[in-house]
Amino acid sequence: AASEELSEAPPTLFAEFAVAPEPAREIPPAEVVEQKGPKETDTELKAAAERKSQQEAGAAHANAMHEMARLKAEAVAKAEMDEATRKMAEEQAKVWAEAEQRAKALAEAQALVQAESGAPPSARPEASAKAAAPVPKKQRKPLPLGKMAAGLLVLLLVSVAVLPYLWPMQDSAAKIENILSQQLRQKVRIGDMKASLLPLPKIELKDVSVGEAQELKAGSVVLNFGIGALFAETKPISKAEIGDLALAAASLDKALGWLQAAGGDARYPVSQMVLQRARVVGENPNLPTVNGSADLDAQGHITKVALSSEDGKLGIELKPQQSRWQIALNIRESSLPLLPEMQFDELNAKGEATGSEISFSELDGRLYGGMVMGNAKLSWQKGWQLQGRVTVKALELQKALPQFGISGEMDGDASFALNGEKLAQLASTVGVNGSFVVKKGAINNMDVVETVTSSRQGVAGGRTHFDELTGLLQADGTGQHLRQIKIAAGVMSANGSVDVSPGRQLSGRLNVDLKMRAGLGSVPLVLAGEAGKPSLRVGR
Template sequence: MSKNILIGLVVTGGLIAGAPLIFPYSFFKTDVESTLSKLTNTKAQIGSIHFNYSPVPQFTLAQVVLDSAETAAIERIEIPVSTHNLLNWGQSLRDITLDQAQFSRQFALDIPNKLQPRADSKLKISRINLSQASVKLETSTVGPVNGQLRFKADGSIDDLLITADEGRAELQVQPAEAGTFKVQFNAKGWTLPLGYPVQFEYLKLIGLANAEGIDIADIRADLYSGLVTGNAQLKWSQGWSLSGQLFGKNIQAEPLIKVFSHITRTSGRMNADAVFKYTSADYASLFKQPQINGRFVVQDGMLSNFDLVTPLKSQSPTVQSRGGQTNFNTLSGGITIANKVVQLRSLSLDAGKFRSRGEIVIRDNAIVGNVASQLAAGAVTVSNQLRVTGTLNAPELRSGGAYRPGGEAPTLQESPPAEPSTETAKE
């Protein structure tokens, strides 16, 4: 019995592949267009039909248009002559590949309705592979991406699975209520595309999408041995915007900070929270202008390239160049990032008998700020004021000399540190 089935499959496949020797495939093009129109609930147009024998036997529908070229244009639709497709001829097709498909945003959102089986259609699709697919927006394009559309037994869409970055990132989209989609993103060993190579051990986002954007209700990530949670909203109806809040706990500070500053950095365990917002006219430039406000506390660490203790040893004016370190029990403060300027405010470093307070501004790699320090050694208390200049990689600490202000630490100037000068920024 199985032998007869095998022979039948071979004969059927041979007849299909040899059909163009008797009739050209263009002879059947109108019927194929009619079938494709019913499957997609559109008006389908096919440029040409071919049969390829390698690498696998398959039919190729080339230059396919659904409704219009602006709505959906597909370079190739590949239909394999597989055992499943031969055994279920006219009833089910599996592993169809859409190669270099480009959809409008409205068409992409309406795909669940477009591929909803018609009552008079016996043919159902069980799996569609997407290769280099993209969605065209008003001023930009999302993609290309690779993925897979999977279908339920009744022929309706079950989910869309998109993979990226050699399988390290995976996006699952499932139709929900009318016009909405459940969205889940999972990634392992993945670098976030925000301009800096921050790598997550694991990242999971869960949200709900519609025509206006995505509401990301739950963010969970393993980042440098710590935990990050939060939520966000991505909007694209009028330009692009991404906003939200994040909470970090027990993160190793040094590998994270080294992403932004390899030389001047700090070690220790960090807790932090931040609100952020990115806005842009198009997706391509969305992450170029961050607006971030946050707070942080780092415990049991070391500040590298900043020696705050040595200037306290001299009562004469000194200039200390890069190098050295400062150990601490706690380092805390606030951070604001906007217009390519980083402000570190209300900085507080405590290390037992030594403590410092300061404000720092970083712009174009130039750094300026003020730091007030105090060291209590028995009955003697030594304090000083430092002016911070130079660059982030090579800061300079300028002291007017250490003094003994009756046991009171010097206070910072009321005004914030000046913006880095153009000359300093170019150093």
């Protein structure tokens, strides 16, 4: 207001300038200068300064008014935004409240229906009256189409996953039986079948058997497919899991052929077979239960087989090579199924297998403190035969043959042959021919020097130490036969032969020379008794 008054009326100090001016008379510049004195010049300068101050004050006022307008506009915009936010929150709360009210009303209606169904007749009218009470109508909101679509999708997926377990699939099982029967040229039976699509397509078969006599049986077969199998004409099987597999020993070669043929169908090529708890049943030398896998190529040919016993002590690996199979076998702290009485610390074998034999060109292992090396061949074209040759080094006899009561480290070389009509008969029909050298040992429960010097009959007990014991070994169905035995010790030497019957009965003769009896000739001794408990007497 003050500024308005200032603009309307000039200050008192400059009132003289408010008088209406008289018509100006043109005065030459020189005259004007002459007419103005020092006082008039100061007055004009002050007036100019005042006008400049007024202009600056006006500009500052205008700027202040503009800033106030801007701040007011911002305050109004913020207030409008806060109001819109508040209204939106109220609307959202209202929507949630209405939804909660509808859910509560639905729950009350369901509870009322349930109460009516379980309540006595006298109580039903009251419940019906409550149910008939008018419910205030509320404005319906638009349906949540997105949520409904998601719910329908979940329901569809659940239906796809569950339906195969509820839908009868015996017709499909019969079709698979026919397909496999034609492919294997053997009768195939399937006890039950299930299928599912989630998370990936798969078919589960139960109680599967192949062959008229069910030479191959599996408790379960699970065929796993990729998602692309649903849309392709060829339906690759990524993995076939075979559980509780039983192979008949009498038809082992045929059953193994059926397994490979099952993965060679061009319409259903198998990439991998997984075997769980596979075993050979029937007349067999107690072969262990194994787990493993077989990888197949696109043509259905096996590229690798890996098997291991459940205790991890036996492992077998097979790889095809033209018409043969490369085979690698390893044993840890266990025995061979064909020789259960021979305990290996470790045994590794490498060789090749065909349809009629397995030939191990390399054998090396550790047993009873010593080492063994050699080769072996197992064939079954005309009965079962196992033959080969082994060399042993530093074998501790006390560990290997504790029943004979002999100690020392043995080196030996022997060939062996086992024959039988059936696989289980190989262990009972053994033929061995070899030689041996035992150093720094002793024979327990027998004293050769004491028997010779005392001339007593049936001497038992004591111990005979020796520096070296050599001989030839022959073993067959009649027992073990030791020939060309030579014993060298510090005070005596001996030679002779010993026989051990299948019942471990001993019989034999030794000719003993003592250094203290030099020139008196050899003393014959007769050996009898049983292994581990020998007896000696002087012979004639």
